[in-house]
Each structure stands twice: as structure tokens, then as C-alpha cells.
Amino acid sequence: MTRFDAATDTERRQLFAEAITAHRKRDSEFLTIEPDELPPESTEELTPWIQFSDTTVSMDCTDDELDRLKGLLDSYPEFRAESLESPEEAEGTHAEITARSDANRLAMFIDEAFQTVYGYESTYKAWVVAI
Template sequence: MTRFEADTARERRKLFADAVSAHRDRGSAFLTIEAERLDDIDGEGPGPWIQFADQTFNMDVTEAELDRLKGLLSEFPEFRIDQLESPEEAEGTNVRITARSDANRLAGFADRVFQAVYGRDEGYRAWVTAV
């Protein structure tokens, strides 16, 4: 991989698919994708992130985001929620989703999560921050 950020749907999905392929080829522990932070949505701190490892997506969501994620999964019937963890000290829920598919389908899901779950618009910027 030689590029690590994109801001159009086509470029993001290509970037995410390349990251999945690089992750698999390298046998790395995980890959991380981050989206830009939106002050009116996210407040302070980093923007939303998604990790992928061992055919599993990992992400943190609020209650409302979890509802949207469950709705999105209807578009990806081959993916399923395997674990929900809500520690008392945390404000949200950590979600693990089993996702056995090819790099392009995984990339499409990741892009849809940022838009449908985390409220990013079509032109949001995303970075692959770890492979």
C-alpha cells in the first residue's frame, strides 16, 4: 500500500479493500480505519474508527448507532453480530461482527458503517491508520 487516505466513495472503497488485502498478505494483527471527526456529531477526541482482524470487525457505538448498525446488517446478511460488550464505565457498546467475505465486500461494509452508522456524508475523509 502506498496511500493511506481517501475522500470519495470509490477511492475509500479501493483504499479499504487494499488495506484488507495488505492485512491478510502481511498476517498483521489488525487493520484500523478512522474517519474524520465532525465537531457537531463527535464533540472532542478522535473520530469514529473500525478495526478488522480474523474475519471480525470491531467498533464502538452509542445506543443510537447500535440501532443503525443493526439496520445496516440487513444489507449484509452474511455478517452477524457475535459480541456486544458495554462496560459500566463506558458510554457506549463495543461490537464485534463476524464478516467472512472478500476484500471488496468488506470495504463496502466499512464505508457504509461510516455513513449509515456514524453519520458521515458522501464526501467524508477516511484514513487507514494501521495495517
Template sequence: MTRFDAADTGARCKLFAEAVLAHRNRGSQFLTIEVDAEDAPGIDPDADDPEPVPWIQFADETFNLDCSDAELDRLKGLLSEFPECRIEKIERPDEAEGANVRITARSDANRLGQFADRALQATYELDDDYRAWVTQV
């Protein structure tokens, strides 16, 4: 991988697919994609204690992300477009608001990249030109 961020659909999908391949080739523990704080709704990056940005991780054919109940509903609605992806587990820790969702995803890197992009965009209601960063591979 030679670049780590992208801000349009085609470039993000390509970046995410390359990250999946790099993750698999390196045998790394997981890969992490984060939305740029400037593009995340409700996030003030200049705040003294800003909210965490939306993120998604991938490892062992599983995506992992945190979301509110409304975000979870949007994520569930997206799954009909990706039959190779299904919710494996939803955890609702007592000390956290919302849920941690694990989605089993068995497909090629390009399709996984498409899913990561659509999952971030649909779940967190991001604009088409949101910027995302691959922060860990």
C-alpha cells in the same frame, strides 16, 4: 498500499479493500480505519481535549467498533444489506458510554471494504464525501 486516505465512496471502498488484503498478506494483528476529524460530526479537532474520531478495526474476520445506542441501531439496520455480516458480540463496559460491537464478516476483500465504508457512514451519519484514513495495517 501506496495511499492511506480517500474521500469518495469508490476510492474509500478500494482503499479499505486494499487495506484488508495488506492486512491478510502481512498477517498483521489488525487494521484500523479512522474518520478524518474534520469530517466527524460533533468533533472539534481544535479543542484542547478533542473527542475520539469514529473508527473501525478488522482482524480475524471480525470488525470491531464503538458506538452509542442510537449508532448501534443504525448499524443493526445496515446489516440487512450485508448478509455475510452478523453481530457476534456486544459489550457494554461500566466505565464507558455506549457499546463495543464485534461483527463477524466472512467475504472477499472488496465486499469487506464496502461494508467498512457503509458501516462508518451509516453508523456515524457521515456525509458522502467524508475522508477516512487507514492508520494501521
């Protein structure tokens, strides 16, 4: 990998796929992807992130975001929500999704999750912040 950020659908998906491939080759603990800024019209204070490890995609969601995530999963029948944890002391849900798929399909899912679940526009910039 020679770059760590991208701002178009094609570039982001290529970046994510390359990062997933590097993560797998390095047998690293996890891969983390973050957008450059908060989503438009966000009331949250923290930038969303998505992590990937082995065959698991992890992300934190508000109740509305969780509903949108469940809708997105309908388009990915090979992915399934394995764990949805909502600790009493936290606002929201930590979702763990089993995703046994190739790097390109995972990259597509992650890109669509940022747009569909978190409300980013198609021109958002994302960073691979940890591999």
C-alpha cells in the same frame, strides 16, 4: 499500497479493500481505519474508528449508533453481530461483527458503516492508520 487516505466512495472502498488485502497478506494483528475528522453534528469528542482482524470487524457505538449498525447488518446477511459488550464504566457498546467475506464486500461495509452508523457524508476523508 501506495496511499493511505481517500475521500470519494470509489477511492475509499478501493483503499479499504487494498488495506484488507495487505492486512491478510502480512498476517498482521489488525487493521484500523479512521475518518479525518469528527462527523457533522457530532456531540462526541473522539473520532470513530473501525478495526478489522481475521474475520472480525470491531467498532464502538453509542446507543443510537448501535441501532443504525443493526439496521445496516440487515443489508449484509453474511455478517453477524457476535459480541455486543456494554461495560458499566463505559458509555456505549463495543460491537464485534463476524464478517467472512472478500475484501471488496468488507470495504463496502466499512464505508457504509462510517456513513450510516456514524453519520459521515459521502465526501468524508478516511485514513488507514494501522495495518
